[in-house]
Amino acid sequence: MNLRKILPLLLLFSCSFYAQDNIKDKKEQVKAMKVAFLTAELNLSSQEAEKFWPLYNAYDNKQFEIRHEKMRTFKGRMSDEALNRISEKDAALLLNQMEAADEELFxxxxxxxxxxxxxxxAVKILKLKKSEDDFYRKLLHQYGDRGKRNNK
Incomplete structure (x- = not known):
């Protein structure tokens, strides 16, 4: 993957990403950045892309739903205060729900x-897994850099 090809795209998207206040817009911009990144990394043929993107988008949307909708329920119950007051029965129930969500993701x-x-x-499937990890690492790095600039 040639970094010179993807860097301008990432810079373009990152500039507009930070300018937006709307969470939905940010989600869409991250998705567009991800599509651009994966497209460059995977080098899909037109036939592969035609079949891949609908499948990937359905997977990505379902994964987002599981992680954010179901896990959001757990987050409120995982604060220190809530955990200090939770009964053993409720804790076991919550743990079972979390394990079910993890299993659903698996x-x-x-x-x-x-x-x-x-x-x-198989090689492109492995590249996809690596590329997704690389994308999220770069995104986290951007957030880290942004936080450092805002704290100065």
Whole structure:
């Protein structure tokens, strides 16, 4: 992957990303940055891209739903204060719910990986996994840099 090709895209998106206050707009901008990054990294053929993107978007949307909608329920119950007051029965129930959400994510990833094998070679599936990790690492790095600038 040529960093000179992707860097201008990331800079363009990151500038507009920080200018927005609306969370939905930010989510859409991150998604656009991710699509640009994955497109450059995976170098999909037109036939692969035609099959890959609908499958990936469905997977990504479902994963987001599980993580953010279901996990949001758990977050409020995981504060120090709430945990100090929770009964053993409620704690066991919460733990079971969290494990069920984790298991749902696992099976979603497994199903997605199996579906990908019908349209992409194994090497590109591995590149996808690495590219997603790289993208999120870069995004976190950008957030870290932004926080440092705002604290000065």
């Amino acid at each position: 099976w979603l990833r497994k199903k997605f990986s199996k579906s990908l094998r019908t349209i992409l070679p």
